[in-house]
Amino acid sequence: MDAIDKRIINQLQGGFPICESPYQLIASKLGLTETNLIERIKLLLESGLISRFAPLYHAEKMGGALTLAAIKAPEETFDTLAKIINSFPEVAHNYQRNHVLNMWFVIASDHPERVAKVIQAIEEQTGLVVYNMPKINEYFVGLKLEA
């Protein structure tokens, strides 16, 4: 990652325009050619520096629901449990964390009733209790991590 990549990442965290030639617009802001910008985004995706370049859809605003849930995964079966949980397309993110509750995942669906069903299915398939912690109130979401 060089200085140009950093500027691309910082610029594109802020938003991408909806117009006929959006790459051209951003490229000229960054002093790059359109082709060069597209190539660099491809490489950033391939190398894993950025995990996605897409519209971020909001499950709740489209009539869906989401929640944060956690389990106490025994160390011996941790990876198997991660595989089971990740296999649900409704599981959007999953992180290992340093706590007794050591696996934390977000379940999101445009069909709100799916959230409870996925939790139930995970409990059945893992034999573990799922600690469900849906938000009561959202105070802030949004951060740009400077590259």
Place this chain on the structure above:
Amino acid sequence: MKLDELDRQIINATQAGLPLVPKPYEAIAELLNINAETVMQRLMLMQQQGVIRRIGVIPNHYRLGYRYNGMTVWNVVDERIDELGQQVGELEFVSHCYHRPRRLPEWSYNLFAMVHSKTETEVKSQIKQIEILLDDANLGNDVLYSTRILKKTGFRMSQ
């Protein structure tokens, strides 16, 4: 916002990634057999309505050098949670801030604030700032660092 079939087709065609070609919206339009104007109008409307938070990149925190991604969790007295949650959310280093239910007896925390840092010193100082802000309304706290990304696809609409 009530979505129709066309909105759903556009979502399905874009949620994993925007086409990396000079005219990406035209590429989506061709795929769906509609015109580019319609795609752009629908996307703009969804963005106005908040169905699209933003179009852009999701960086990998770790790869950008942010090694300390901490979910700080706090047991805040119920009467003051909204007032204090708002203030914690306003701190410039907090990326997400939520009131969530406690799960007693194992889990006594009701305020969740995500912080991201490149160094341990910096993350410690961030946690300290939240601690000072909450003061005596804080009945106990912890920080859970992520040690591994197990999945990071993001929300996907059902097919």
